Amino acid sequence: MKTILVPVDFSTPSENALKTAANLAKKSRSKIIVLHVAEIDEPLMGTGQYYVNDQKMMFFMKLAQKKFAEFLNKEYLNKLHITDLIEVGTVEHGIANTVEKHPIDLIVMGSNGTNGSEEELIGSNTEKVVRNSEVPVLVIKDELKNLNIQKIVFASDFSLENLLSYQKAKRLAHDFNAELKLLYINTPGEKFKSTGEINIKIKAFFKDAETRYLPENVTIYNDYTIEKGVLNAAHETSADLIAMSTHGRKGLAHFFSGSIAEDVTNHSHIPVITFKIPDQ
Numbered sequence: 312m313k314t315i316l317v318p319v320d321f322s323t324p325s326e327n328a329l330k331t332a333a334n335l336a337k338k339s340r341s342k343i344i345v346l347h348v349a350e351i352d353e354p355l356m357g358t359g360q361y362y363v364n365d366q367k368m369m370f371f372m373k374l375a376q377k378k379f380a381e382f383l384n385k386e387y388l389n390k391l392h393i394t395d396l397i398e399v400g401t402v403e404h405g406i407a408n409t410v411e412k413h414p415i416d417l418i419v420m421g422s423n424g425t426n427g428s429e430e431e432l433i434g435s436n437t438e439k440v441v442r443n444s445e446v447p448v449l450v451i452k453d454e455l456k457n458l459n460i461q462k463i464v465f466a467s468d469f470s471l472e473n474l475l476s477y478q479k480a481k482r483l484a485h486d487f488n489a490e491l492k493l494l495y496i497n498t499p500g501e502k503f504k505s506t507g508e509i510n511i512k513i514k515a516f517f518k519d520a521e522t523r524y525l526p527e528n529v530t531i532y533n534d535y536t537i538e539k540g541v542l543n544a545a546h547e548t549s550a551d552l553i554a555m556s557t558h559g560r561k562g563l564a565h566f567f568s569g570s571i572a573e574d575v576t577n578h579s580h581i582p583v584i585t586f587k588i589p590d591q
Contacts, residue, residue, distance in 0.1 A: 312335070312339045312341050312416045312417055312486070313339075313341055313342065313414065313416055314341060314342045314343075314344060314413060314414055314415050314416055314417075315332045315335060315336055315341050315342070315343050315344070315415075315416065315417050315418075315419055316343075316344045316346060316406070316409060316410070316413070316415045316417070316418045316419070316446075317329050317332045317343060317344070317345050317346065317418075317419050317420070318346045318347070318348065318402060318405070318406055318418070318420055318436075318440075319345055319346065319347055319382065319421075320347065321347070321378050321382050322421070323421075324421030324422055324423055324451070324452070325420075325421045326382070326421070327421045327451050327452075327453065327454045327455070328419045328420050328421035328451045329343075329345065329385075329388075329419075329421075330387060330454065330455065331419055331449070331451050331455050331458055331582075332419040333387050333388055333391060334455070334457070334458040335417075335419070335458065336391050336392075337391070338458075339486070341416070342391075342392040342393075342394065343388075343391060343392065343393050343394070344394045344395075344396060344409065344413060344415070345379070345382075345383065345393060345394070345395045345396070346395075346396045346397075346398065346405060346406065346409050347375045347378070347379065347395070347396070347397050347398075348397075348398045348399070348400060348401065348402045348405035348406075349372075349374070349375055349397065349398070349399045349400075350400070350401065350402065372397055372399075375397045376397070379395045379397075383395060396409060402436040402439070402440070403436065403439045403440060403443065406418065406440055406444070407443075410444070410445070410446055415446050416446070416447075417446065417447050417448075417449060418440065418444060418446050418447070418448045418449065419448075419449045419451065420436075420437045420440060420448060420449070420450050420451070421437075421450075421451050421452070422435060422437040422450050422451070422452060422576070422577070423435075423452075435577070437450055437576065438573045438576065438577060441557055441570075441572060441573055441576050441585050442557060442570060442573060443587075444585075444587060445587055447479065447584055447585065447586050448584065448585050449582060449583070449584045450576045450582065450583045450584075450585075451582050452579070452580050452582070453580055455582070459551065460487040460489045460551045460552050461487075461489050461490065461551055462489060462490045462492060462548065462549065462550050462551050462552075463480060463483065463484050463487070463489050463490070463491050463492070463550065463551065463552045463553075463554055464492050464493075464494050464530075464541075464544065464545050464548060464550040464552070464553050464554065465477060465480040465491060465492070465493050465494065465554040465555070466494045466495075466496065466537075466541045466544075466545075466553060466554070466555050466575075467493060467494070467495065467516075467555075467556065468495070469493075469495060469512050469513050469515075469516040470516075471516070471519060472556070472588050473516075473556050473588070474516070474519060474520055475586070475588070475589065476554070476555075476556040476586035476588065477493075477516075477520060478520070479554075479586050480554040480584075480586070481522075483554065483584070489551070489552075491528070492528055492529075492530060492548065492550070493513075493528060493529045493530070494529075494530050494532060494540075494541065494544055494545075495509055495513065495529065495530070495531050495532070496532055496533075496534055496537045496540030496541060496544070497509065497531055497532065497533045497534075497540075498533075498534065498535065498536060498537060498540065499535065506531065509531055513529055530544060530548065532544040537571050538571055538574045538575055538578070541553060541555070541571070541575050541579075542575060542578060542579055545579070545581050546581070550581055551581070551582070552581065552582050552583070552584060553575060553579060553581055553582070553583045553584070554583075554584050554585075554586070555571070555572045555575060555583065555584075555585050555586070556572065556585070556586055556587070556588050557570055557572035557573065557585045557586070557587050557588065558570060558572075558587075558588055572585045
């Protein structure tokens with residue numbers, strides 16, 4: 312890991328993300344790019360990005376630069392390689408532009424989470440990034456005074472499309488010298504599977520992953536929904552980090568089916584890292 316991107320809006324959650332990124336950067340000797348996107352009302356949005364004239368651009372740039380000077384004047388950032396960037400537009404496009412221009416290995420974002428109609432109809436900026444980012448996204452809710460990752464739970468349905476995400480989670484666990492536990496959530500209804508059926512699926516997954524199957528490293532957890540199962544199992548096993556795949560659903564497919572990774576990210580107080588499954 313060489314470069315970490317931290318989008319900030321100068322709020323407490325974004326500072327929590329910056330502190331976590333600083334901790335990671337010290338351990339991995341990475342650079343940090345801190346990005347602020349000056350957002351404008353959506354009616355002004357053009358083709359994928361906002362249109363602003365030069366006068367407005369200068370105003371937002373100067374305002375952001377002043378805030379950056381205060382926001383980055385922190386002792387925990389001393390001796391770190393920090394680059395601050397400012398974009399004008401949407402957070403989603405600002406991050407996409409930055410990822411396109413720079414070799415970003417990880418995005419670290421803070422989030423308060425959203426609830427009710429706001430969550431269903433609008434969604435947070437963090438949700439949108441989790442949904443669409445090709446780069447792994449680490450979401451932080453609360454301040455982590457010491458990023459001590461000892462146990463990572465990788466939640467999966469053990470389908471073959473999750474192999475790449477599993478390999479990334481495995482490398483992450485190796486980098487942190489952490490224990491990696493795999494988690495399968497069994498829910499009632501049409502998706503319910505017997506223990507025998509689940510074990511057959513898991514063994515096939517490990518065979519394709521060319522990894523030895525160790526039953527003690529896999530937890531089968533029963534709950535009413537996958538989201539609740541992931542959150543409850545992570546809490547009960549004292550996990551320090553939840554790792555998941557995301558499909559990046561969009562439009563009506565996203566509205567009706569939703570994304571389990573987004574829901575877990577939204578409601579978990581344990582840090583969550585997501586890996587987007589490549590488009591087929």
